[in-house]
Amino acid sequence: MSLSDYLLSTLGVYGLPVLFATLFIGCIGVPMPASLLLLAAGSFTEQGEMSLWPVLALSAAGAIVGDNVGYALGRWGGRRVSGLLSRMVGGDERLKEAEAWLNRRQGAAVFFSRWLLTPLGPVVNLTSGLTGYSWPRFLVYDVLGELLWVALYVMLGRFFSDRVQEMGELLGDFVWMIVGLVVALVLGWKLLQYFRARSPEAPKAKKPRPLVDEAS
Amino acid sequence: MLNRIKNLKWHQWLVLLVFILAVVVTGFFAVSTIRRAVYWRNHRDEPIRPWMSVRYVSRSYRVPPHVLYQAIGLAPVAHDRRPLREIAREQNRPAEDLIKELQDAIVHARPPYPPPPPPHQSDGGPPP
Numbered sequence: 001m002s003l004s005d006y007l008l009s010t011l012g013v014y015g016l017p018v019l020f021a022t023l024f025i026g027c028i029g030v031p032m033p034a035s036l037l038l039l040a041a042g043s044f045t046e047q048g049e050m051s052l053w054p055v056l057a058l059s060a061a062g063a064i065v066g067d068n069v070g071y072a073l074g075r076w077g078g079r080r081v082s083g084l085l086s087r088m089v090g091g092d093e094r095l096k097e098a099e100a101w102l103n104r105r106q107g108a109a110v111f112f113s114r115w116l117l118t119p120l121g122p123v124v125n126l127t128s129g130l131t132g133y134s135w136p137r138f139l140v141y142d143v144l145g146e147l148l149w150v151a152l153y154v155m156l157g158r159f160f161s162d163r164v165q166e167m168g169e170l171l172g173d174f175v176w177m178i179v180g181l182v183v184a185l186v187l188g189w190k191l192l193q194y195f196r197a198r199s200p201e202a203p204k205a206k207k208p209r210p211l212v213d214e215a216s
Numbered sequence: 217m218l219n220r221i222k223n224l225k226w227h228q229w230l231v232l233l234v235f236i237l238a239v240v241v242t243g244f245f246a247v248s249t250i251r252r253a254v255y256w257r258n259h260r261d262e263p264i265r266p267w268m269s270v271r272y273v274s275r276s277y278r279v280p281p282h283v284l285y286q287a288i289g290l291a292p293v294a295h296d297r298r299p300l301r302e303i304a305r306e307q308n309r310p311a312e313d314l315i316k317e318l319q320d321a322i323v324h325a326r327p328p329y330p331p332p333p334p335p336h337q338s339d340g341g342p343p344p
Binding site: 015191 | 224228231232234235238239241242243244245246248249252253255256260262263265266267268269271272275276278295297298299301302
């Protein structure tokens with residue numbers, strides 16, 4: 001039995017606490033089928049088995065509290081804890097990549113990793129804490145992004161309330177495609193700079209942009 | 217170009233490697249997304265899974281709930297969120313049995329699909 005099957009079953013039996021706990025744990029960085037659960041909850045609200053507002057409120061609360069635990073871990077847990085977590089979420093490269101990305105556009109990174117680039121969310125939480133990104137700013141972008149994510153997925157679940165599982169799989173693949181695309185674009189741009197910096201016809205006075213390693 | 221690739225430092229190699237990986241991942245998920253979207257367009261029913269409740273299945277397959285409840289030997293329950301897995305446990309049998317009975321009930325509750333072809337009309341005129 002898969003984890004998502006199990007959680008969807010318990011969502012039917014226990015309702016809101018399962019939703020809160022799954023989003024909370026998922027946002028800290030433990031892989032959880034949070035998006036699928038949001039879709040299913042949306043479907044249950046459409047069928048009259050759950051109420052819409054409590055679903056939206058509890059889901060957003062779970063996600064926001066989880067994100068802030070991730071931020072706090074990064075900020076006060078130090079490098080060792082984040083190193084351990086980075087191995088859990090996919091390795092140092094992903095952490096460094098997110099950090100370099102964060103250094104330039106932290107607010108946008110927090111906002112977009114809440115609802116569009118969701119697999120990067122836990123890494124962005126940690127690096128926001130690690131790089132000492134202002135907590136009030138983090139909270140504002142976090143709340144905005146999570147509200148959008150929760151509302152978007154619950155509404156999709158309501159709209160496609162008879163095909164939640166397939167919708168979840170489709171959205172999951174779509175999100176990973178976007179993540180891959182963004183990473184490819186960022187790294188492709190970086191590679192282009194390496195090649196330009198090395199070409200003899202490039203102006204010598206132009207200093208190449210700092211690399212990932214030097215930035216950290 | 218080849219010369220420039222050879223001159224890369226180790227961390228630049230790493231960036232190149234992750235870049236290639238990201239392109240492969242993007243391609244893989246793009247193909248998968250398109251496949252699922254095509255499937256989505258052509259199929260309306262999603263396979264019955266043990267997490268689904270009887271009411272969810274009835275909604276998904278557009279079959280009245282009482283037909284499904286009857287098929288698995290239960291009286292209809294309003295606001296029943298119990299997943300099939302739970303009902304199967306209460307009935308002491310595997311969820312797959314339950315799913316099979318629901319599938320049979322759905323097939324019998326619906327008009328035949330695809331609809332049968334129109335009556336044979338070879339000469340264009342109505343039969344005498």
